[in-house]
Amino acid sequence: MSNNEIVSKVENDRVLVLERVFDAPRDLVFQMFKEAEHLKRWWGPKGWEVPVCTVDFRPGGVWHYCMKCEDKNQGQFYGMESWGKGIYKEIVEPETIVYNDYFSDAEGNINESMPSTLIKMEFIEVDGKTKLVNRSEYVSAEALKTVMDMGMMQGITETWNRLGDLLASLK
Template sequence: MFTKTEITRSFNATRELVFKAFTESEHLKNWWGPKGWAFDISKFELRQDGVFHYSQTSPEGNVMWVKFVYQEVNAPEKLVYTSFFSDEKGNIVRAPFNGSWPLEILNTFTFTEHEGKTMLTMIGTPVSPTDEEMKTYEESQEMVQAGFSGTFVQLADYLSNVSEN
């Protein structure tokens, strides 16, 4: 049984708005990624088999490319995609921070609403990892949790300042 990352977070916004924040580039550019990093979208196709390819640049100038391939887009309830580090052309590359990080992660985001608040549940699971990749993934859970938690704080801040339109 593979280890999975599971993160649940509540947002004080409607499910439709939270889903749009994940699926519309004009929203994403305002909160996605590590705090303080520049974010640039190369390609964004929100549909089954569509691609989201972007770069993030650290304050020190280091550029990291990431690519998503969407498996399921079910607005405003669910997003499923594989993610991987890539080069500028979108080819899979090893993670810049650890050469034994799994090449691909399957990510499932579900959005449920209750009384105007949205519960987001994210589950990430390595796709066909080697034993070494699985060990690295398991040992990196604290880093993964911290990274997503920080990103979700940025999303909460963004949602508190954006209208429903």
């Protein structure tokens, strides 16, 4: 697996496993996920910014954010907002983050009509680099298909590319 390449597979028809190696120490990669100031710099696909981001990084704490399309070249998406909410279940620094991920509104109310996800992220040190393994478990194969059809793979690829660029700039 080379840098910038995401390896993906589906397990049991409803678990999406994504892996990528980042050329940065594990502590630094982990830190990028725990502080709002960092997340605002890279979270979301290309052309999207994060004007709102609050993080209470502890089990039971909430991560609430808004992604907004600022790229006029994205046509119908320009100006669109997408709100999300994570509720942390388990945190082991700098190894693991487990949280429930939801679509939400600006007040943090969960959108029950959209699929939720149980996400487990593992940060594995490999020769001074970090292998990030992201397991996203959906309630059904249909729920996974819904987010895939929404362009989730392109979105996560662009998001992780932005993270990789930020990490490279911090080295």
